[in-house]
Amino acid sequence: MAPDRRIDRRSDRGLVTLEPALPQRLGLSPREKAAVIVRYLLIDGTVLPLASLPEHMQAALTEQMGQMRLINRATLDEVVTEFLTELEAVGLSFPGGIEGALRMMDGHISPSAASRLRRMASASSKVDPWERIMVLPVDRLLPILADEAVEVGAVMLSKLPVTKAAELLGRLPGDRARRVAYAVSMTGQVDPETVRRIGVALLAELDNQPPRAFDTGPVERVGAILNVSPALTRDDVLLGLEAEDAGFAAEVRRAIFTFVHIPARLAPRDAPKIIRLVEQPVLVTAFAFATGKPGIEDAAEFLLSNISQRLAQGLREEMAERGKIKDKDGEEAMSAILNAIRTLEAGGEIVLRQDEEE
Template sequence: MAQGLNRATVTRLTPPPPSAGEALSSREKAAIIVRLLLAEGAPIKLSALPDHMQAALTEQMASMRLVDRSTLAAVVGEFLHKLESVGLAFPGGIENAIALLDGHISSSAASRLRRLAGNSGRIDPWERLIPLSPEKLLPILNGESVEVAAVVLSKLPVSRAADLLTRLPGERARRVTHAVSLTGNIDPETVRRIGAALVSQLDAQPPRAFDHGPVERVGAILNVTTAALRDDLLEDLSTQDADFADKVRRAIFTFAHIPSRILARDVPKITRVVEQPVLITALGGALSGTLAPVANWLLENMSPRLAQGLREEIEARGRIREKEAELAQSELIEAIRRLDAAGELQLVEPEEEDG
């Protein structure tokens, strides 16, 4: 908001007496600053403020008439002084505060704060709805009336709305698109109430105790077990719940899956973050067994100099115990997962028939 205001603006005004501006309220000072910014042609986005603050500011401006130059200079000087003395800024709004504290407060505490803020009526529910992932917005678009779905699409940025529209079934997408054309005369309060109702539905859902689903959790556990135990457990799972077992197999990423889940160009990234003794143990143990094709694939896609050095070290090392090899291979897999989480590489999704 301070864009357009500077010391040159202040010096153009008559220096104020010591008491100028002291009798003004905070709302009156805010109204003066906004009026001056508008007069200076500075871009300000008051729509980012909560509705009640926009209303209070507008009402205050409507009640004011003339302000003398000395008072104006005093208010501007105070405003600039406060800006220059700011040492730390906090995020505006409860949703931004919760996002800042993500990972530091529990999901139940975050849900309670959202409910309390929503019940107060002093936050825009769409500030919470618009950033939601497509996976959370799609059930709304599919489960609500086409009119509500049309309002949701209309509130989203164009690119995100287009993406969601392509994910809807053909007939549903056509009906929602037609409903968008009927939203021209909808009033802002109705849109706010629709957003509040959708937020209430989200808050009514019980908080999840785990960040990931059962498939991902079982897959992560089996990733670091021995191959023999993993095969036994998957066989038992198949007899109890074949569909769940199949999903777990697809979620599992082990040393054997590297050629099918890693792009060849990403192999050098892996060798840079894995210590050489680990590479020697992992590859050496694989070369002497059924995982030899995986080890050879890795060696073929790293730098020739490194590959030659590793082969010589593996030969000099001699026989590697199976347990040592599996531990080193698990460590290599964990390094790959860290790279994936950091966005340094992207795991290739497994085919349906894998497993």
């Protein structure tokens, strides 16, 4: 009997059509089994992160699926069972790819070793350089966008996430931003291989930059130092900076967060969180020291006005009983309140508003 014939037979239940059985497929290759599993999961509506695979693997998988036709149920059950068995037997997994390995080893290997490994990975044709470029911080990408040809900048903007591209464009000088934006209109005919080569070149340039000795920039470091310096020292240093470099001094001033900035940058609803972290005698010392002093008195009153009135009244009564407070003790008490604010900000429990001057 030919295998593709349909046979109609009479039975007690009426006319029965017998379909020819699908041939049993034995000895599937690993790639064929992968195609079966992917097809099965897609039918079930599972969202698979296949885009995270290297492009050559995506292409091989897609080509394999295009070559296959029918798989009978017995073969499907066998492949799924084998897949689940292997999945349950996994005891340890690795990130896959040099970038994942470097993220895992961050802090355990030297920056020079990490840089060398990244250069080796970027030279491989199987690695998409834009995967690394897209996750780099804006501060590292901005010099590239400012110095490279506008056509290269246009390709980079086109590959980056929209929000990051918008931030970069906003930080360019007006004329440069307009030229790069116009160049984006001419990228429609750029082929994928050219885009990949541009990414490889940019990544090589980024990797050749010497490792930074400090995690933060000079403005942030000077601002952090002056944040905990006595007011007289802070004012004297800022005056000296303004005489030497007015632009740098202005950036440092914006980076500083001191007691006088509390009303402008702290949300009123966050005042109770700050008060809970500081011991009451320290609060009394800071608030009493601020009394009668322009600027810092407003900050103390801001905190007192945004906590429970019963607690505020108790603090005011203790403040009235305090005598003259030494400058050193007052500065230390205010620093304790500022440290509590920075602790909560670092932990994500509060968000400081941006200074209106920024």
